[in-house]
Amino acid sequence: MSQLELDPVTAAPPPPRRAGRRARTSVFWLALPLAVTAVAVFVLPLTGLLPERGQDLAATRQPPAFLAGGSWAHPLGTDKLGQDLLTQFVSAGRLTIVIGLVGALVAIGPGTLLGLLAGYFRGWVDRVISILIDAQLALPFILVALAIIANRGSSLPVLFLVLALTGWAVCARVTRAATMAIRERQFVIGLRAAGASEPRIVFRHILPNLAGTIVALGTLQVGTAILVESALSFLGLGVVPPMNSWGSMLASGQDELSQAWWIAFFPGLAITALVLLVNLLGDALLTHHDPRKRRR
């Protein structure tokens, strides 16, 4: 349920070398663990190193290996059916990451486009889009999400629809503000004087200058999408069996809190770490592209 409170970002010439290099280093060190995680959840299942999937009713609710009673046969322990939690954790992580990425894309795509149009053309286009943004933000979004899902049932397409609906408005608002700042820049007037068409100015000049902001926005949106997905899945309204995400693992862990707290512990920890890294990365990218913030 993350609200992005971003300032309108002005397009800036690339930063001076030194600051640029420092920002790039921090972006690198944040992106690295994310990349490693992403590769790990996709590659690990192919290596055959993970414990077998199936149930084992002789070994239910086993604690993780590092706790008393645990064994390395099941490094993260087992659930109430004796299924290995590490195997589940890895495959659930895969879905979580995919949902985060796709969920961010479906939100920033329409959001950026609408924000761009509103910010550039102003007038009635702006008025209509702004009212839509306000209306979207006026609806208690978790309830809207719940209502849509209750209507349409839980499935991945519905989940993406919800993520798009709940995310586009914030993206549109930020893009609109940033576009308004850029369109006042003199090079836009210069291009108009050279006979450039409006679509050319918007898509060939303003959009590239917004790229940094959009990438940062998209990164932060990945975090939001993962959090929204986890909340919905936790309530049994997002990812539902037989599919598994970290959020749905939390749902199954909820009933076992008093007997096997670790079932819910690790997926939640993973979500927190992943979203924290993504948010740090988004902040770093945003600072990198916002000259006013870089000054500080």
Place this chain on the structure above:
Amino acid sequence: MSEVVETGVPGDLARHPRTPASDTPVLEVDDLVVEHRDGGTGAVFRAVDQVSLRIAAGESVAVVGESGSGKTTLAMAATGLGPRGQGDVRLLGHSLSAISRTRLRRLRPEVQVVFQDPHGSLDPRQSVRSGLRELRALQPERTSWIGDADLLGRVRLAADLLDRYPHQLSGGQAQRVCIARALLMRPRLIVADEPTSGLDVSVQADVLALLRQIRTTTGAALLMISHDLAVVRSLCDVVHVMYRGRVVEAGPCDRVFGAPENDYTRELLAAMPGARWRSRR
């Protein structure tokens, strides 16, 4: 002060394709009114109040006044690049209120603008070369008269700057690139909005000399927006003094600066850095 354009440097005339001489004024503005509405309070502010202005082909006209007097708004409205306002504006004989969108776009390259902040006038994501390439793609016929390297030569820049990005250029270099971009279009009117006030003092004189040379070689008319009287005096034939959106005095530079009729003009002359210049006369 400065002579009529046709008596410019003969050597350059031969090489530079000159704008065909014409009797139609480049720009005619009659009773222009531009109002801004404050989005927050809804208050209406009259930035340009019943201004009339005329620039003949090849003429050099200045608009002076303190900041906030409406100079830039006037220039943007008069060239159809900013909020239009009411009143009649004729660009090369075409009335802006009657012209179609397509015609206006075709007319636009005839007017080129050089701004105060040279870095803001260049797309930060475009190298000098790709910026020029885009201009050439937009106006293939207009721009075919000169190559990139020669063009930069005209504004006394080395050709190896072509692959630089705006942030890799100094203020003076960036402003020369802006002038080169304007030059490429072979405009009949160049609007220069405080072209030197964003630059280091040492570079200002160079850029002014460049503008002066361009005037004489290309025969383009110049609309100079400035608060620096010395700059205006050295470059322009006619000056309009603006105060709070109105033109309070207009006339040939020598007359207005030598024997100002309006109190505000006198005040301006006394207060502005160009004042020392009056005593020199």
Place this chain on the structure above:
Amino acid sequence: MKASTVRRVGGRLASLFASLLIALSLAFLLGRLSGDPTATILGPLAPPEQREALRHQLGLDLPVLVQYLDYLKGVFTGDLGQSLQFYQSNTSMIADRLPFTLQLVGAGMALALLVGIPLGVLAATREGTWWDRGASTLALLGQSVPVFWFGMMLVVLFAVKLGWLPAGQSGSPKHLILPALTMSVYPMAHIARLTRASMSDALAEPYIDSARARGISTRRVIWRHAFTNAMMPILTIVVLQTGILLSGAVAVEYVYSWPGLGQLALQAIQFRDFPLVQAIVVFGALVFVVLNLLVDVLHSIVDPRVR
């Protein structure tokens, strides 16, 4: 009042009203898209005549436009329809549950302010130090953690392992501690981040230097001068966050079986009780609009230039 003020306020009201109307229409649409509610109530095997009678009773046989206008009229007269599941007025059920949610949101918000503001001020006044980095990371962590999971872990630690506090239900102040703590995490992080940002803006203003130069103590400069100027965005976000929490506390209320609005919404959804879902969504939108107006009023009180 000046004409410009009337204009500005009028414009603001009009745009708020427009968003409210769109939000209400969307909520109506969501309710209509849900298929035939008579099947939900009577079951798929009910005879057609009986379903027809119920349709008539619910007003579903009327033209959609008439239904829509009736619905709008209901919203503005405080009648949000009947629940299919509880056979009660939705308005009265929302009124019954609201105090619980208010309790939770109030306590959570108070906690968030008590911790978030000092944390943000600490970070802003020691900008660039490890204090700043620590506080900022902590705040970002608060925005990255799934709050309901944090709540679950609190339950494991304080209720299951240590047995100090109850894990669910409501009743005593003790029951409120864990849910309120959970509830406070997100707004606390948000407030801390915003406080840091607006404080460091305020501290960079020239009047701060001049205040220091006049020999005013650092503490006074920070709290009297910088903080009062940084307060407006914080106030705004507190009001708006309250609106979000009032209708968005679903997961937290679920973790603690807290009998508030969120639980009601969840029950409504599980039983496909669409009139009730719609009523709660409408209520949330109304709250949001009212709070937005409140923010505008606050703005004009704090910042006289807006008036």
